[in-house]
């Protein structure tokens with residue numbers, strides 16, 4: 388019986404090597420790992436134990452439900468929940484999870500809760516420009532000077548870069564200056580014992596030379612093989628490989644149309660290979676090819692081949708006319724994401740980012756873990 392499922396291979400040795408590289412860049416501080424969105428699509432249960440084994444002791448997730456899973460996977464880790472306080476505060480104490488506080492109301496609620504429980508000390512998010520989460524810089528400084536830090540006792544104070552991946556971006560410089568003010572104010576504050584650790588850099592931030600490393604960095608994307616320096620070669624190792632089986636090959640005459648809306652019209656006698664993988668698996672429909680817009684690519688028999696027409700729900704069609712007839716047959720696997728077809732390149736072909744490619748990785752894949 389021919390296989391239907393595409394195969395996603397997750398290389399844990401590459402994940403661990405990436406963490407070690409980022410941890411070295413985080414010196415004199417250390418690197419944590421952001422494992423929100425199910426470890427960027429790889430799976431919390433797969434990624435967290437491997438990162439712990441590599442030496443990572445601090446994890447960041449977005450949702451409390453993800454934090455509970457991360458706790459199962461790393462019983463002794465420090466775990467922060469980025470998206471603020473959830474209604475059921477008891478979860479923080481029960482699973483020893485630290486919320487990232489972003490408003491005075493949250494600070495008051497959590498300080499009151501902590502006074503009666505053994506819930507961990509929280510992080511405080513200071514907003515230096517994203518205008519998304521956290522206390523605005525001036526509000527945060529006022530809160531600190533008015534004694535808010537004594538009441539809340541955050542173990543970590545953090546901010547998040549807006550566009551650290553853009554070399555020389557003025558916003559990055561402004562955010563570094565803003566966070567330096569926070570660092571100075573904390574340094575000068577008496578009676579704050581212990582002083583909170585500071586956390587600034589995401590993946591790309593760790594490649595901004597001028598960004599202070601502070602105690603703890605928070606990379607996500609680069610761990611999973613994404614390029615933190617999009618304008619330069621990728622310093623990270625590729626972590627995921629996606630391969631899909633060819634389920635049919637069609638010989639079509641010049642003028643034949645392929646796929647929904649006939650976005651591919653053969654300009655010569657052509658051969659079309661149909662892969663069992665589509666947008667329902669997370670391969671974006673936006674990566675379809677039309678005249679003038681090349682779209683996605685795959686690798687088959689050692690050659691890079693273009694998509695032919697639209698990506699369907701469960702199928703992708705490739706133009707394999709330039710691949711020797713004997714070199715491919717149904718059942719062969721075509722590479723869709725991997726070393727030469729990076730998540731960044733797939734993101735670009737689909738007019739999005741590699742982040743979205745990773746976090747949409749499908750549930751139908753046969754998932755294989757190697758190197759663990």
Ligand SMILES: *Cc1c(COP(=O)(O)O)cnc(C)c1O
Nearest residue numbers: 421547589590591605606607608
């Ligand atoms: C997602 C996130 C990160 C990780 O960012 P990457 O660009 O994936 O390295 C770090 N900090 C915060 C607050 C985040 O939301």
